[in-house]
Amino acid sequence: MNADASAAEPGAATRPEGGDTGRLVLLTTSHRVAPGLLSWPAWQTLREADRVLCADPDHPQLPYLREAGIAVEEAAPSARELVDYCVQGARTAVVLTSAVGESALTDGLARLAGSGREAMPDLELLPGSYDLPGARLLDLVQVMDQIRADCPWSSIRTHQDLAKYGIEEAYELVEAIEAGDREELREELGDVLLQVVFHARIAQDDAEEPFSIDDVAGTIVEKLVHRHPHVFGDEAAATPEDVKAHWLRTKAIEKQRESVTEGVPLAQPGLALAAKLASRVRTAGLDVAPPAGEGIGYELLAMAVRAEAEGIDPEAALRAAARAYRDAVVVAEGGAQGAD
Numbered sequence: 001m002n003a004d005a006s007a008a009e010p011g012a013a014t015r016p017e018g019g020d021t022g023r024l025v026l027l028t029t030s031h032r033v034a035p036g037l038l039s040w041p042a043w044q045t046l047r048e049a050d051r052v053l054c055a056d057p058d059h060p061q062l063p064y065l066r067e068a069g070i071a072v073e074e075a076a077p078s079a080r081e082l083v084d085y086c087v088q089g090a091r092t093a094v095v096l097t098s099a100v101g102e103s104a105l106t107d108g109l110a111r112l113a114g115s116g117r118e119a120m121p122d123l124e125l126l127p128g129s130y131d132l133p134g135a136r137l138l139d140l141v142q143v144m145d146q147i148r149a150d151c152p153w154s155s156i157r158t159h160q161d162l163a164k165y166g167i168e169e170a171y172e173l174v175e176a177i178e179a180g181d182r183e184e185l186r187e188e189l190g191d192v193l194l195q196v197v198f199h200a201r202i203a204q205d206d207a208e209e210p211f212s213i214d215d216v217a218g219t220i221v222e223k224l225v226h227r228h229p230h231v232f233g234d235e236a237a238a239t240p241e242d243v244k245a246h247w248l249r250t251k252a253i254e255k256q257r258e259s260v261t262e263g264v265p266l267a268q269p270g271l272a273l274a275a276k277l278a279s280r281v282r283t284a285g286l287d288v289a290p291p292a293g294e295g296i297g298y299e300l301l302a303m304a305v306r307a308e309a310e311g312i313d314p315e316a317a318l319r320a321a322a323r324a325y326r327d328a329v330v331v332a333e334g335g336a337q338g339a340d
Contacts, residue, residue: 024095
């Protein structure tokens with residue numbers, strides 16, 4: 001088929017003289033960034049466009065574009081219509097995409113471009129705004145808000161109801177770390193993060209002392225900045241030991257504790273509790289030997305204190321030994337079944 005015959009086909013766009021076939025821009029924006037915060041290339045393209053279209057009448061950017069004097073048509077033209085508009089008049093059209101994308105339009109454009117018989121405008125995908133690091137946390141907060149409002153189970157949970165899950169998730173995180181399973185680690189970190197967001201959402205509903213996830217984040221940010229004067233202030237810290245000294249000194253001033261044992265959770269596992277107390281004693285420069293007594297408890301206490309002094313986490317050491325014991329049990333079970 002010659003070029004003249006191809007151009008005469010119904011629906012085929014005619015290339016204007018001079019070779020300019022116009023420009024079709026798909027402008028994407030992130031719903032995780034405040035509406036109206038667009039990049040300079042995006043604003044420039046919008047102002048220079050001959051036509052701006054958006055199929056979503058509730059698109060969060062629309063009020064801000066109109067306030068800036070950008071005329072936006074609430075329409076969803078086909079790929080054929082847009083190609084003809086751009087090519088025949090060498091014009092620029094901008095399509096403001098919705099949060100779910102414009103699959104019908106992009107599929108149509110791909111078919112036209114792939115036919116090899118169409119005069120196509122310059123096609124461009126222009127990001128108008130980008131997600132910042134941590135932006136997906138906004139999605140988590142939004143999803144948690146909806147679950148809290150609409151889920152019969154989640155809507156009535158209390159801090160007390162969730163306490164056991166926080167402990168379970170923390171243990172599963174430790175297990176993923178010790179196993180060296182990166183995929184499992186990512187999932188377990190998400191489960192721990194869920195506990196934080198869930199508790200913060202419950203706290204938001206408290207009638208007397210409400211606080212939100214922003215308050216939680218703000219508190220830890222203030223603490224981190226205050227306890228890292230070598231990063232955010234004028235103090236110097238050349239070694240990890242200097243950093244730890246800064247941290248402990250600042251913490252002591254903040255807490256104003258009367259005893260080094262204050263703040264040590266007594267409900268934690270016994271070996272971890274013993275090691276934590278021993279660490280507090282050693283850091284404070286106190287000379288307090290573990291009490292002597294009869295029974296396995298005092299023997300374990302002495303071993304935990306000795307492990308801490310040697311830089312060993314007794315809880316992790318016992319878990320490693322217990323896993324080896326488990327493996328031996330599995331081998332023994334396999335041998336017994338083989339014998340049967």
